[in-house]
Amino acid sequence: xxxxxxxxxLERVLAAGKFAVxxxxxxxxxxxxxxxxEKAKILKGNADAFNITDNQTAVVRMSSxxxxxxxxxxxxxxxxxxxxxxxxxxxIQADILGACALGCxxxxxxxxxxxxxGGAGRLKGHPGAKNVYDIDTIQLISALxxxxxxxxxxxxxxxDKRPPLFIGCAWTPMGDPIEIRPxxxxxxxxxxxxxxxxxxxxxxxxxxxxxxxxVDMGLHERTAILxxxxxxxxxxxxxxxxxxxxxxxxxxELMDRMKAAMKAGGDDxxxxxxxxxxxxxxxxxxxxxxCREIPGIxxxxxxxxxxxxxxxxxxxxxxxxxxxxxx
Numbered sequence: 001x002x003x004x005x006x007x008x009x010l011e012r013v014l015a016a017g018k019f020a021v022x023x024x025x026x027x028x029x030x031x032x033x034x035x036x037x038e039k040a041k042i043l044k045g046n047a048d049a050f051n052i053t054d055n056q057t058a059v060v061r062m063s064s065x066x067x068x069x070x071x072x073x074x075x076x077x078x079x080x081x082x083x084x085x086x087x088x089x090x091x092i093q094a095d096i097l098g099a100c101a102l103g104c105x106x107x108x109x110x111x112x113x114x115x116x117x118g119g120a121g122r123l124k125g126h127p128g129a130k131n132v133y134d135i136d137t138i139q140l141i142s143a144l145x146x147x148x149x150x151x152x153x154x155x156x157x158x159x160d161k162r163p164p165l166f167i168g169c170a171w172t173p174m175g176d177p178i179e180i181r182p183x184x185x186x187x188x189x190x191x192x193x194x195x196x197x198x199x200x201x202x203x204x205x206x207x208x209x210x211x212x213x214x215v216d217m218g219l220h221e222r223t224a225i226l227x228x229x230x231x232x233x234x235x236x237x238x239x240x241x242x243x244x245x246x247x248x249x250x251x252x253e254l255m256d257r258m259k260a261a262m263k264a265g266g267d268d269x270x271x272x273x274x275x276x277x278x279x280x281x282x283x284x285x286x287x288x289x290x291c292r293e294i295p296g297i298x299x300x301x302x303x304x305x306x307x308x309x310x311x312x313x314x315x316x317x318x319x320x321x322x323x324x325x326x327x
Contacts, residue, residue, distance in 0.1 A: 026039075026308075027064070029061050048077070049079045050077065052068045054080075054083045084140055086132060172246065203249045203250070211225075211294050235262045235276060238254065281310065289318065
């Protein structure tokens with residue numbers, strides 16, 4: 001095994017050439033740490049590391065650092081998300097150092113949803129909040145790499161004890177304009193991204209075409225790309241993502257399958273829900289298997305938004321258990 005940058009479990013899985021699995025864990029909109037602990041107990045053993053979202057959808061939630069520490073106490077490895085939307089470069093670096101002091105070894109660098117997104121749907125959010133964006137995602141990746149590899153803060157001050165970080169970022173392969181997406185990924189890899197988690201993939205054929213370009217560029221040899229899979233709980237969710245979520249395109253075939261499952265329930269609301277949830281599991285397993293066959297893909301990132309209890313079933317049916325362990 002090559003010399004490790006952080007020694008995190010996720011890094012060890014990838015360095016060993018194993019197919020990696022990460023899963024998302026969303027903190028609550030209050031200070032109830034038991035919610036995080038219960039989700040951790042559900043998810044334990046079903047992935048190699050677990051993403052802790054950072055004010056997901058621009059709605060105030062328990063901090064990613066605190067939530068990450070809670071799941072560490074439960075024996076899970078966190079991937080702490082860090083948005084450039086909410087912090088300037090001083091705050092980000094301070095939070096990273098603090099998180100590493102608490103035992104975090106993985107960080108996902110993201111821009112974060114625009115604050116106006118939090119006002120969508122039933123939640124009010126904070127659409128009037130001022131975003132920060134003092135640095136962008138690529139600059140954040142570079143800053144963390146400098147802290148880890150060179151022992152220096154982004155401003156130039158030295159660091160005695162360097163943060164042992166496995167640095168990740170997000171990639172939206174089918175976002176508009178689609179032509180620039182491989183180049184955008186290259187900039188993140190050049191900045192120092194050790195692993196990539198993609199936006200949710202439903203259109204596998206379109207994703208394959210993007211991955212062909214990435215492989216031709218040799219990026220798959222310089223970073224570990226994990227295909228993002230959002231568990232489609234029902235027809236309404238699929239329709240919403242197809243229409244409103246940037247970089248997500250749902251093929252008509254999948255829409256029709258979920259719609260048929262819904263209609264098969266007739267007038268029985270409970271049966272409609274059950275049918276759609278069963279179909280959601282089947283679709284997710286198929287997507288995992290299809291993405292696993294794409295050259296350059298080193299793992300999957302599963303997102304069952306506020307439906308973490310579905311993950312163990314999906315991982316088992318996809319043949320991804322048991323997860324690798326190391327002495």
